[in-house]
Amino acid sequence: MPIPSEIQALIERLNRELNETEQAATEGLNRARPLLFRFPDNAILIQIFAFLNNAIFFVDNSRGRIQTIVDSISSADATAEVIQERGEYLATLLGQVIEVKINANRLKTRLENWP
Template identity: 45%
Template structure:
């Protein structure tokens, strides 16, 4: 792995951590969103359930946008290295 050749490079380690966290976030949120969709896919659904789903999705959006900013910064750093 490329990282093993640059194990003392703090910037590269940070970028790797950022990208790994982003991949984990994507995987996790896909599962959680699928669960929310399943919960909402019923004829008799309580208003409270819809409200909770909206709040959860709103929180996800905020965290996704934060992650996108971090990934964009990491990509910018990598592009500057080339």
């Protein structure tokens, strides 16, 4: 069964947001590493570094979940109810991805302005 256009658009948006989240988290990690070498006991830097690493993990995990959903709704025996459920899950995931992206960008900016 073909994926409905609304869900396809949602998947494309999710992939864009995930790419942007990954980019922000990677840039933040690249800024955090040298600071952690200079200030290894700084609790705030350790927390920022941990969050950004978790953001990368979240992005990878989310991509896997999206692929699993695409596979499940693309099968010939996917019911309208299953497609509806998966679409709702993807919409919820989009909200989570945007929240992680906002925080990753905020922390990246904070690291750019680190004294």
